[in-house]
Amino acid sequence: MTQDADTATGPTEWGARPEVGVGPWQGPWPDDPRYDPELLEHGDRRNVVDAYRYWRREAIVADMDKRRYPFHVAIENFQHDHNIGTVVRTANAFAAAAVHIVGKRRWNRRGAMVTDRYQHLYHHPTVAELAEFAEARGLAIVAVDNTPGAEPIETVELPRECVLLFGQEGPGLSAEAQQAASRVVSIAQFGTTRSINAGVAAGIVMHTWIRLHADLSAAW
Structure with missing residues (x-):
């Protein structure tokens, strides 16, 4: 280096x-x-x-x-979502196996704060290709969106080996992403807006996985 x-x-x-x-x-x-x-x-x-x-x-x-854990993180990038860097940085903090960018290859790395240099990153042009990746490795896709029928993240047990799939700020997950998921979970909200920042949502869900499955004695 x-x-x-x-x-x-x-x-x-x-x-x-x-x-x-x-x-x-x-x-x-x-x-x-x-x-x-x-x-x-x-x-x-x-x-x-x-x-x-x-x-x-x-x-x-x-x-x-x-040291990496067997959960992956994926985020759709059809509108150059500015939250992707934050998601990558959080995934690095929680030792995610990899981060997957679905859609446009280019993304704003500023929010990653250089952590992308230590994190495995994959690009999939379509949700179908992400689904193929997950199926080949026995990873359940868990979509995160506050759509009707979604299970509250506060009451479900996330699978240990999985892909946590997040949508974009505003539109949320695409229909293809929801169809590819084995389950859809949502984060309980109590305020006036219909959604929370995508980077914040990703951090909440990743930490939920950590609380369920991580070896806390291995934390720095």
Whole structure:
């Protein structure tokens, strides 16, 4: 990994402020291939947990692959939804197996705050192709939308191996997405609007999965 890939001279979650992270390595350098010589020399200003300080990006991804949980996150992107970056960042925080972008390939990465560099990302032009991916891996598709007949997320038990599928801000899930799902769940709301922000909804549902299935002793 070169210095401008993910260090203070390039984009970071905190705007490349020098007080973030750690400076150059003090003392003899570790004899470990996971460490990046440029980070050891110049410092590590990335927003990563302390356990990954000075590690190469590839080494972080490989280590995370041992920790990832068997739930996937998918979001439709037919109108260049600006919430996708937030969804990716949250999926990374909860160690999702992968994030799937359905529809348009391009999306605004600003909200991901660089976490997409450590997260497996897939693109599917259509919902049908996402469904094929899920079926081949035995993943149940759970759609999230406040449509009639949806089950309250507060009272259901999400499957351990699944794809949590989210729609876009405003229109919600497409008809194709709802048809591809084995179940549709909704989030209880008590205010005046008919929906909540898609990024917020994704965080609520992912954390519901975490409360049901995650090993909390493994949290950083």
